[in-house]
Amino acid sequence: MKKIGILTGGADCPGMNSVIRAVVRKSVQEGCVVTGIKNGWNGLVNNDMRVLDLRMTSGILDRGGTILGTSRMVSPLPTETMSAIYENYRRSGIDALVAVGGEDTLKIALDLYVQFQLPIVGVPKSIDNELSGTDYAFGFDTAVNIATECIDRLHTTAESHHRIIVIEVMGRHTGWIAVQAGIAGGANFMLVPEFPVDIDKLCNALQERNRRGKMYSIIVVSEGAQIKGHFNPRAESPDDHHSRSPKIGETIAKLIELKTGCETRVSVLGHIQRGGTPTAQDRLIGTRFGVKSVELILAKQFGKMVSLKGNKIQCVDMSLAVSRRKTIDKDLYYIATAFSDI
């Protein structure tokens, strides 16, 4: 194995640069060269790549985003796009590829592996943490920490004004960020896609808190949360990344004000959760994933995704990672409900 290619696809997230740096370091140590493919799969479609060396990847460990750039592409790709990727890959002289990404990027990686036997290894990234086959995807820990800090800050303003604050966090299909940041930040209610909420029960619980003398409440809502009897387009359309549909946080806040008469504000954290410096944990996982991905390539273990199980770095079939979503841990959810009154 002489030439290893790497690309980062889908939504950017903190820790991507840690993976790139680790792949380059480990490859150089093993006598390989690395080609960085720009802007995800688009770089292979447009032949946009450049050599990555130690100097270019030094000093990037603490940088958010990705020095390679990224783009969104969704499987299945049109036949001509798949062929262009395959042809440009062949002409590039790259011997094997590391694809760093979430569900969409890894599905395309799997399609290329199955259709053209392209030698690919996947690295899971997702602030939503919904990829199966791994306990954690990198980027998630940073998002949880950012959301927790925001919840702490919103607590003090909610308390001062005796208001309800609805904090909308990311998580189109799973409520990992909402539950973990909600527990860590002491939220009063956590609403997640996996458990649709009864809005009347929620309003009763909010009023009950007021009767007990708690004149403010903090509600953390995943963007894909469901209200029983209401449609949430962000959760239900299969490719809703770019949707600018009304946000669930706003819908919930309006319903609460209408039903309880309590003054309610909404704070949508949005892309703040994806930007900036990765936590130590995400730098560490990203680095371990990057090194493991090169080891898998050298061992010719293609069609695999690196994964974290407990504290061990392992690998699983890429097909397992994308076959179904990892929904929130039920035990964790029950802990969350112990602190909420619905």
Ligand code: F6P
């Ligand atoms: O990484 C996944 C995610 O963060 C979702 O939770 C969110 O819906 C989506 O990306 C938004 O991405 P963008 O606005 O960059 O398309």
